[in-house]
Amino acid sequence: MPTASTLSEENGSDKTGSVAPEGVNSTIDSLDRVRVDSSGQRLTTNQGVPVADNQNSLKYGVRGPALLEDFILREKITHFDHERIPERIVHARGSGAHGFFEAYEPLTQYTKAAPFKEAGKITPVFVRFSTVAGERGSKDTARDVRGFAVKFYTDEGNWDLVGNNMPVFFIQDAMKFPDLVHAVKPEPHNAMPQAGSAHDTFWDFVSLMPESTHMLMWVMSDRAIPRSFATMQGFGVHTFRLVNEAGDSVFVKFHWSPKYGTHSLVWDEAVKISGADPDFHRRDLWERIESGAFPEYELGVQIFTEDQAEQFSFDILDSTKIIPEELIPVQPVGRMVLNRNPDNFFAETEQVAFCTAHVVPGIDFSNDPLLAGRIHSYVDTQISRLGGPNFHEIPINSPIAPVHNNQRDGMHRQAIHRGRVSYEPNSLAGGCPFQAGAAQGFVSVSASIQAKEEQGKVRAKPEKFADHYTQARLFFESQSPVEQDHIANAFRFELSKLTVPAIRERTVAMLRNASEALARKVAMGLGMEPLPEALPLALPNPAQPEVTKSPALSLLARPGDGSLTGRKVAILVAPGVEGEAVATAQAALLEQGVVARLVGPRIGRMPTASGDVIDADASMENEPGFLFDALILPDGQEAVAALAQDGHTMEFIKDQFRHCKTILALGASRQLLVKAGLPVSMDKSQAQGGTGLILAEAGDAGAAIAAFIEAMAMHRHFGREMDPPLL
Ligand code: HEM
Numbered sequence: 050m051p052t053a054s055t056l057s058e059e060n061g062s063d064k065t066g067s068v069a070p071e072g073v074n075s076t077i078d079s080l081d082r083v084r085v086d087s088s089g090q091r092l093t094t095n096q097g098v099p100v101a102d103n104q105n106s107l108k109y110g111v112r113g114p115a116l117l118e119d120f121i122l123r124e125k126i127t128h129f130d131h132e133r134i135p136e137r138i139v140h141a142r143g144s145g146a147h148g149f150f151e152a153y154e155p156l157t158q159y160t161k162a163a164p165f166k167e168a169g170k171i172t173p174v175f176v177r178f179s180t181v182a183g184e185r186g187s188k189d190t191a192r193d194v195r196g197f198a199v200k201f202y203t204d205e206g207n208w209d210l211v212g213n214n215m216p217v218f219f220i221q222d223a224m225k226f227p228d229l230v231h232a233v234k235p236e237p238h239n240a241m242p243q244a245g246s247a248h249d250t251f252w253d254f255v256s257l258m259p260e261s262t263h264m265l266m267w268v269m270s271d272r273a274i275p276r277s278f279a280t281m282q283g284f285g286v287h288t289f290r291l292v293n294e295a296g297d298s299v300f301v302k303f304h305w306s307p308k309y310g311t312h313s314l315v316w317d318e319a320v321k322i323s324g325a326d327p328d329f330h331r332r333d334l335w336e337r338i339e340s341g342a343f344p345e346y347e348l349g350v351q352i353f354t355e356d357q358a359e360q361f362s363f364d365i366l367d368s369t370k371i372i373p374e375e376l377i378p379v380q381p382v383g384r385m386v387l388n389r390n391p392d393n394f395f396a397e398t399e400q401v402a403f404c405t406a407h408v409v410p411g412i413d414f415s416n417d418p419l420l421a422g423r424i425h426s427y428v429d430t431q432i433s434r435l436g437g438p439n440f441h442e443i444p445i446n447s448p449i450a451p452v453h454n455n456q457r458d459g460m461h462r463q464a465i466h467r468g469r470v471s472y473e474p475n476s477l478a479g480g481c482p483f484q485a486g487a488a489q490g491f492v493s494v495s496a497s498i499q500a501k502e503e504q505g506k507v508r509a510k511p512e513k514f515a516d517h518y519t520q521a522r523l524f525f526e527s528q529s530p531v532e533q534d535h536i537a538n539a540f541r542f543e544l545s546k547l548t549v550p551a552i553r554e555r556t557v558a559m560l561r562n563a564s565e566a567l568a569r570k571v572a573m574g575l576g577m578e579p580l581p582e583a584l585p586l587a588l589p590n591p592a593q594p595e596v597t598k599s600p601a602l603s604l605l606a607r608p609g610d611g612s613l614t615g616r617k618v619a620i621l622v623a624p625g626v627e628g629e630a631v632a633t634a635q636a637a638l639l640e641q642g643v644v645a646r647l648v649g650p651r652i653g654r655m656p657t658a659s660g661d662v663i664d665a666d667a668s669m670e671n672e673p674g675f676l677f678d679a680l681i682l683p684d685g686q687e688a689v690a691a692l693a694q695d696g697h698t699m700e701f702i703k704d705q706f707r708h709c710k711t712i713l714a715l716g717a718s719r720q721l722l723v724k725a726g727l728p729v730s731m732d733k734s735q736a737q738g739g740t741g742l743i744l745a746e747a748g749d750a751g752a753a754i755a756a757f758i759e760a761m762a763m764h765r766h767f768g769r770e771m772d773p774p775l776l
Pocket of ligand 1: 143212218223420
């Protein structure tokens with residue numbers, strides 16, 4: 050359709066509706082109700098008045114003054130003047146997608162929540178992924194937590210699971226949230242740095258808040274620089290409750306696991322990408338959906354009882370703690386597929402309003418004091434951000450379930466309530482809308498965790514909250530050596546940017562309580578000698594942890610289904626390239642769901658060695674090497690000679706090598722690796738498949754491409770990583 054926004058609009062659902070009929074302002078359902086299609090339509094004002102001339106304002110004579118009566122000009126300019134709304138206070142930069150959730154089996158034993166009622170049940174969803182600290186126009190690949198917010202449009206109202214890609218948080222109590230955000234956001238005097246935590250105020254704050262140590266481990270790990278939204282986990286973070294028909298409740302933690310594995314960037318790559326393509330994650334999400342490589346995640350739950358929770362060495366109300374999977378396994382309960390891009394970024398992704406208070410019968414809260422603050426915060430902030438109390442009527446926010454209550458009026462009200470009754474109880478409207486009652490309506494779980502009424506009102510924390518280091522150690526000890534190195538390097542980088550040495554020292558003093566090895570490595574990287582004394586412990590004798598190593602916490606344990614779907618490979622081409630191997634590689638990669646792009650010294654058509662023509666759709670200038678997951682260098686003496694003359698080729702190859710990606714060099718192109726300084730010789734017998742460097746003769750292209758695909762499944766080949774890099 051010429052006026053469509055997306056190819057994926059064909060994937061209708063209860064929320065998005067069907068494809069809008071061309072040229073018709075559809076009035077069917079949900080989003081279709083408001084979808085505007087201007088194909089074949091004449092231009093009008095907002096009042097529907099046809100506009101004759103959209104080029105010239107109304108003047109008194111061609112050189113005369115513009116006239117106040119020009120309502121067409123004034124309406125257009127006035128509307129333009131008010132196009133912007135405030136950005137979110139946190140999570141300002143985000144990208145959204147529509148999709149569906151499908152339950153595997155009924156979960157009715159534990160919950161009456163509508164999405165889990167029966168096997169195969171489909172619930173429409175809208176998801177928004179985000180960074181936290183950066184402003185709306187900032188980069189996607191900043192080192193940061195990623196938001197992972199899911200709105201389920203259930204039969205019984207909207208349920209928002211507003212999570213992050215890390216299972217813990219910096220702070221334990223909502224009272225500290227404004228402080229945390231003020232510390233990490235750009236510093237107030239000069240508004241720097243944008244989208245980055247490597248500055249004094251952030252580390253000043255966290256180094257005075259030892260409860261943040263566990264989260265700092267996650268944020269300094271590669272989890273904070275995901276490869277894509279499709280390859281990161283999501284977590285509800287807090288403990289919630291599931292409630293069944295009988296009113297019995299259990300505790301639950303929610304986990305999203307990406308089907309295509311959990312994969313990250315490396316730091317040098319993330320920095321370079323942020324310059325060449327600040328929209329890297331947004332583009333990836335959009336392109337995956339448009340091409341049919343739909344992002345997919347499995348929802349898992351950790352279910353446990355209050356009695357079990359009482360026995361744990363940590364407090365399940367403390368958002369700086371995980372429940373190790375070895376203690377309570379994660380049970381898969383359904384999958385979510387993102388299969389439709391929004392029609393309009395502003396109307397949907399910007400105006401969507403998530404809120405942790407949006408729960409449905411069958412889901413309830415725990416007493417987590419961080420969650421309590423969130424239950425208040427979201428709607429409160431959205432009243433300013435979205436300009437009044439009626440933003441639940443904005444189509445992306447409105448439930449599929451019908452809405453009936455006696456709330457009335459306010460800015461921008463759209464519902465036209467009939468009748469004279471807007472109160473309850475009433476007799477004049479037959480008592481309607483009537484209370485649903487306990488059998489159908491939302492009923493809060495009455496159980497409260499050891500409320501200890503006798504304590505009275507307190508501003509205090511439970512004792513186990515004061516164990517700030519046991520789980521920070523668990524996370525660090527559970528990482529592979531490469532991941533541990535990356536964590537140490539990230540601390541080194543961030544702390545090296547500080548201007549106040551005392552903050553650096555306090556942070557290292559804090560780290561000593563979590564891992565002496567890590568603290569030493571960081572201190573060495575900062576030239577800090579001797580090591581500062583470890584910070585005093587708030588809880589000198591914490592309980593023995595049940596689990597001291599959790600392999601599931603390592604990224605290497607999360608390859609997903611091992612497929613390559615959605616990855617991008619560069620095939621470097623120049624005039625005289627061996628076209629046959631290029632075609633074989635493209636076909637083999639496409640079969641794996643991989644996007645193979647022909648990247649040349651320039652874009653456009655060029656002859657192959659056999660006289661055919663190929664078309665380079667990207668250049669090394671506009672798509673540098675670090676934007677690709679792997680590289681193929683085809684054979685062809687003339688092409689190799691041309692590429693060897695271009696400095697971009699060397700940077701392309703070096704970045705691929707430095708970021709530990711799979712490289713295949715066929716025939717003569719081996720010379721390019723040598724010229725770029727890679728540790729390969731010109732000896733033809735050499736093959737280095739194990740390190741992700743595959744060298745093959747042009748005649749073996751088929752087998753070499755198969756080996757390349759196998760090596761790509763490893764994602765990266767950290768065996769060749771060096772700090773500092775050799776190349
Ligand atoms: C007391 C602690 C917290 C407060 C007060 C708070 C507050 C906020 C606010 C004001 C927004 C902007 C919402 C909007 O304008 O629509 C927001 C967004 C968000 N918050 Fe929190 N937050 C807190 C903790 C957390 C935690 C622990 C998580 C993760 C579990 C989280 C995840 C998110 C996400 C994903 C968004 C973006 C939602 C979207 O995509 O629109 N927040 N938060």
